[in-house]
Amino acid sequence: MVIRLAWSMFLLTISFPGLVLWTPVFVTTYIAVRNFTKTGPIWDTWDEIAHYKLVYGLFSGLAVWVACILLTLPSAAITTFLVPALMWMTLRWMEDAVSAFRAFMELARLLLVEQKALDAMRITRRDLHERLMSLAVGTLGLSDDPERFFVESGGKQKGRVRSKWESGAKYFSVRRRRKRDWNETLRLYDQVDYPEEGL
Numbered sequence: 001m002v003i004r005l006a007w008s009m010f011l012l013t014i015s016f017p018g019l020v021l022w023t024p025v026f027v028t029t030y031i032a033v034r035n036f037t038k039t040g041p042i043w044d045t046w047d048e049i050a051h052y053k054l055v056y057g058l059f060s061g062l063a064v065w066v067a068c069i070l071l072t073l074p075s076a077a078i079t080t081f082l083v084p085a086l087m088w089m090t091l092r093w094m095e096d097a098v099s100a101f102r103a104f105m106e107l108a109r110l111l112l113v114e115q116k117a118l119d120a121m122r123i124t125r126r127d128l129h130e131r132l133m134s135l136a137v138g139t140l141g142l143s144d145d146p147e148r149f150f151v152e153s154g155g156k157q158k159g160r161v162r163s164k165w166e167s168g169a170k171y172f173s174v175r176r177r178r179k180r181d182w183n184e185t186l187r188l189y190d191q192v193d194y195p196e197e198g199l
Contacts, residue, residue, distance in 0.1 A: 015097065016088045021068070021086065021090070029052075029060065
């Protein structure tokens with residue numbers, strides 16, 4: 001928990017200069033889509049909201065970029081490339097900072113789980129594991145030791161870490177976040193409100 005919190009605070013700290021550049025983009029996008037969500041049920045407006053965010057975010061981001069170039073005209077050749085790079089890296093750092101803080105919060109919640117609830121989850125997990133392995137091995141013919149199987153099969157396209165160097169080098173990627181925690185892929189409270197067939 002200490003490592004997760006410290007990593008989150010460090011990434012948040014180095015993100016502050018870039019967040020100054022992102023603030024006009026966030027404000028513009030928020031104002032643009034704030035009233036749009038009132039036009040109908042949330043599941044019916046997701047596409048439109050995404051389009052609005054993309055368009056307003058793109059144009060306000062370009063406006064910030066042009067403004068930075070105009071404000072630093074003597075060194076515009078540097079800021080032309082420096083500003084987009086800083087804004088991109090800020091997003092990456094913020095993404096990892098939020099992920100680390102979420103992991104910290106989940107670990108804190110796990111420490112507060114009562115023994116009764118923990119025992120109930122263990123029983124449920126054991127039952128699900130037995131049923132899943134029965135389906136995977138008995139019906140589908142998959143390996144009964146998936147960890148060993150996936151270490152031996154598949155290549156770089158699966159994102160597997162095969163050495164100590166890769167373990168350190170691939171922890172942080174400039175392009176995208178590769179590492180995902182269990183709390184980002186399995187959320188017991190997630191429920192999707194699908195529309196009725198007739199709608």
